[in-house]
Amino acid sequence: MPEYTPPDFEAADREVAEALSTLKRHGLQVNFPEDVQKRLDSYILFEGDDGLFKALLPSVKNYFEYGCGKSTEYLYKYSNVNIYSVDTSQEWASKIQGLSKDKGDNRLNVKWVDVGPVIDWGTPESFVKRQNFAEYANWFWELGVDPDLVVIDGRFRVCCFLTSIKFAPVGTKILFDDYADRPSYHVAEEFLPVIDRCGRQVLFEVDSHAKEKVDDDVISGFRNVVG
Structure with a gap:
């Protein structure tokens, strides 16, 4: 008799979660019993608005992320992407970097930047x-x-967006989280057009025209905008 191989329920749950992400991206919502949904939540990012994020991942080798968290953990566990993440919360940065402890690889690189005491979501308490x-x-x-993909999901978002335009190669994708319902972020469209959307997230692609618009003076104008 062939050797028994137990089913990989974790992989199955992840596949279901990814299918749900795709369906939601295309306007279809599927609800499960509470116990099933709780199990799937481990693989659902950005409160379910992760279909575009996951669709981009197969073409990503180097990943930059402003603000570490659940998406960082997901990438480290379920991809071979090289991850570079920066955060203002020492607690979060240490927790996420700890995922690579004793793993013997250098795919996960998390940087804590000391911006002083922080409150909710790593927001600096003062200047x-x-x-x-x-x-x-x-x-x-x-x-x-x-990078192949830059995710804007932390503090100083407009400044980080502009900095990414300045330094990223033409063609680099920038995924901006929490964008749709926050008008203060929409200044980004003065520099690049939105090329795709998924719920609260929008996607940009760096081009040479945007690079001509962004200089140090433009960036410094948003340097202390912490949101």
Whole structure:
């Protein structure tokens, strides 16, 4: 008799979650009993608006992320992507970097930037350490690595968006989280057009025309906008 191989329920749950993400992206919502939904939640990112994010991943080798969290953990566990993430919360940065402890690889690289005491969602409590704000936006771009995808999901979002335009190669994708319902972020469209949407997220692609618009003066105008 062939050797018995137990079913991989984790992989099955992940496949179901990814199917749900695709369906939601196309306007179809499927509800499960509470116990099943709770099990699937481990694989659902951005409160379910993750269909576009997951669709982009197969073409990503190097991934930059402003603000670490559940998406970082998901990528580290279920992909071979090289991850570079920056955060203003020392607690979160340490927790996520700890995922790679004793793993013997260097795919996960998390940087904590000290912007002073932080409140909810890593927001600086004051401007006492504003001299460090630039480090948060710039850290990735000093590593000598070109990203395939940049996710804007942390603090200083408009500044980070503009910094990404300045330094990223033409053709780099930028996925901006929490964008749709926050008009303060829509200034981004003065520099690049939205090329795709998924719920609260929108996608941009760096082009040479945008690079001509973004200079240090433009970036510095948003340096202390912490949202």
